Amino acid sequence: MRRHRRGIAAGMFIGLVWTIAKVVVPILIQRSIDDGIRGDDSLLGWAFAIAAVGVVSGIATGARRYVAFQNARAVEADFRDQVFTHAQRLHFGFHDRHQTGQLMSRGNTDLQQFQNFITMLPITFANLLTVVLASIVLFARDWQLALAALAGLPLANYFGRKFSQNLHPALTAIQEESAQLASVVEETVAGVRVVKGFGAEQLRFDALAVEADDVRDASLRAARARANFIPALEVVPNIGLIAVLAFGGHKVLDGDLEVGELVLFNIYVVLLIQPLRMLGMIVANFQRATAAGARIAALLDTPIEITSPSSPTPLPQGGDDDSRSIGRIRFKDVDFAYDPTNPVLDGFDLAIEAGESVAIVGATGSGKSTVARLLPRFYDVDAGSILVDGVDVAEADLEELRRAIGLVFEETFLFAASIRDNISFGVPGADLATVERAARLAGAAEFIEQLADGYDTVIGERGFSLSGGQRQRLAIARAIATDPRVLVLDDATSAVDPTKEHEIRDALQEVMHRRTTIVIAHRPATIALADRVVLVDGGRVAAQGTHDELLASSELYREVLAHDDTELPSEDGAP
């Protein structure tokens, strides 16, 4: 805010010039009527004076607006940068609890309200000044008439404030209801296959009909506020004008007042109405801006729970590439819960050697993905600790840690950008050779090269134009491109069909060579890639060993993999 102060001061100065010009014009008009038309002064002189002041006031109008908007927009842009940057750094737990839509409105509608208020600051100052100067002039002319003319005007202020107070909740309601309506439409379009598949059209229509009614009701509430106050605000100056005519008219007839002065009073009453109305509104506007500002401040003040320690321990570097000895991982008695009533991990203990590959297997909802999310420290453990090459993840520099760990999420999220940009996401500016190599290792090179634009193909909204399997392969390529010391694949080949999967598997073997790898998978073929299998159950490691060992020894493992030889129809000659 501080660095915008100078601009606001400039705005106020221009507002001062503008106000004086505005207040002077009616006086000049009065003089020209009384001294020019009815008296015998030079009319031309007065007319020139009016025109000259008009030029000053015109320029001041433009300048005032320009400066006001420049300031307000600059403040808005500044805060928006801060909102985005802060939201980007906030921990996963925060984002789990806050919808994208909510955060969007911090950076959008809330900031607009704030900006509106700042835009109005200079003109508010000018308005106050106008009211004071005009009142002084009027009272100096004829205090009785001034009293009569101005008596009704505070009503404008009152109505203005009431209007704003009535209108605003309705406007907020319109905004909220419109957002809800938009999300019904968005979800319906995104899930149109489900809607059609189950014939849920009526259900979605009913949901929309409710929102359409709500939007209408909120809009009518706003309309009622307008109908109640806008015409009333228009009546107020007329009260003043009638007082001027009735009281002042007879005064002129009695010879106590000049006709020009009557016109002067008239013009001033009209001139004052807008400033008074706006002064009323700015009060309500101020309350609103404060509320919006408070919401923005609450976001900006939300502590980032997961940050680098002040003096991070660097991760040990390995030797040259051929003798990698880095990528050792240790989960030490880790407890973790997303919400305290529902523990997900409970004494999870696991050690993985450098360069080893481990498959994590477990039933749906057993916490496999959670284990993967804890390693790059997206969440902090509740108890126990996680070490990467002997360094507690909480002690490591966050960026270094996350660069060291390449995680392929089970939900593929690609950006609306070219395939090349998507693959080189973690290594900005990577050359094409690196991108191509990563694509090849992920088994993606073949289909990319078949696309008309190859690596420059821009993939659309959520990368929808690609099949699920293709998207997963891009996500794998993106992780490989960063050459992480630990690679984590969270069910990253579930949508790839088995006939293609072995190609990816062959390629992955090259990637996994001497690189610590954790694969979360359900398919025996993928599990077989790993040196060791870890079975997760009840939030802890229930058993570990090779695939065959576990098949032989663990009842639970056989259950999870539904391994039942008798159920497989036997192939001729095969066991």
Add this chain to the structure above:
Amino acid sequence: MAGWMAAGVDADDRLDFDAARHVLRSTARRMRPYRGTAVGAVALLMIWTALLVVLPVLFGRAVDAIDSGNREVLNRTIVVYIAITVVNYFLWRAAIIGISRTGEAFLRDLRRTVFSHLLRLSMPYFDREKAGVIVSRMTSDIDSLAEVVQFGLQMFVANALLLGAVAVVLAVLSWQLFVVCLVSIPLIYVASRKFRRDANAAYLQVRDGIGSMLSRLQEGLAGVRVIQAYARTDIEAERFHDVNHDLFQSHMKSTRVAAWYLPIIDMSGVGTTALAIAVGGWMARDGQLSIGTVVAFILLLQNLFEPVQQLSQLFNMIQSAGASLHKLYELLEEPVEVAESSEPVVLSGRGVVEVSGVGFAYNDGVSVLADVDLCIAEGERLALVGPTGAGKSTLAKLIARLYDPTEGNISYNGTDLRDASLESLRKRVVAVPQEGHLFDGTVRDNIRVAKADATDDEIVAALKRIGVLERFEGLPDGIETEVRERGSRLSAGERQLVSLARAAIVDPGVLILDEATSSLDPGTESIVEGAMEALMANRTTIVIAHRLTTASRCDRIGVVDGGRLVELGSHEELMNLDGAYASLFSTWIGAQNPT
């Protein structure tokens, strides 16, 4: 005023004469139910404006009465002034209420009509159009109409009338003085034209700027997990700063446009007043005009320049609303490709599905399926297997009539799907798609998607039927757990279970499962499959699965490759055939027992 109403329209979207006439005509037709109120409200607005112009004239009359010392006339004028003020209050109030009522009712109907048409449109349309564009029809396009309804229309009518009325009154009061006052009109005309064009361009730039800023904001928030995982927060912040700064620049450009225009209008106003005083004053001294007329002139001139400035902004706003309406009507005229026949047959019972000579191509015209012949008996379980992109899902979508085949036909119990009523078809043939979208709401709401009138007991029963009830009851809020955006509160497998429960709550004749269990661990999968066994008993079922154990348990297996059904038969038959299936199966078995 602080915030002026910015609006604008793309050159491509601007309506030509024919389109504008079409829009007006369609709107008039849709407005028919509200015509009475609408016409009434506009009439009130007109009377109100006329009376508004009378007020300064009355003031002038009062000044003349004062000038000539006539107390009687002065008093009478004041009474009339008071009366008009009171009448005007009620007129305006009634006009606002009338316009809003009809306008909002019109918008509500439009929203419902457009959305219900959207729901009727078929998959080819959704493949063709970008989701964002479809959504914007229902949001930003209708919103730009709402602005017009909420104040644009009132202000446009009022300002246009005011401008006309003021001009007429001025000309009547003194045409000589009026002509003199017209000198600034050419300047205002040229300035307003240029302003309108510049403001339009600036508005479009701001609109695009807001669009890019919002989509970057949205992407940054939706993808925040990936961004953090790749330690890209600084780069993304930098990229956001760039679009944000561009937006700031566009805002400033738009401010600059207003910054030169408003002073010109302002100066013309004061300049004309000065002129009126000089010339009018000279005429008054000369006795050609009363002093009250000059006063009325000065007061009325204040009313002349405000409408000019607002009209040039409103004009852009109305134009953009016209363009939006045009796009909405275009959407309403979009043909329903997969349409219901005029005499729909209601499907019932379980059934035989017969696919004969079917060929299909998506919008791009590339043939995806060719010459598919297939008859699925009542109660039969058929598996479709084959490599990625072979056309398995496509065949499933044709059987559910999400698309119509380009060649051949598909029938249910002998009724061509094209002749069936869509409602009964969606009840008889249910497809669980590969990506089961979860809607915002609870687990229960999401299961109810399949059957709007399902009771809570039925929902619990469906979960029990597929053997996963305990799993969901174990969640902190049970089946009342909010699944959050796209189901992010649940694990991947749990999301798929919700989607399967949808299939378990309905009672279709044909059930199509398109890789509906791919994210489940095999253990859960086999529990679910076992449980669904009962569900699938004597129900025609089509299963698309990559796991060949699942396929091998089906009555028959169809192998799809390159858009053709290359093999069809039971597991044993196909194994003996030693063709595509046999080789797929042996690769797969090999992968199951890795060494």
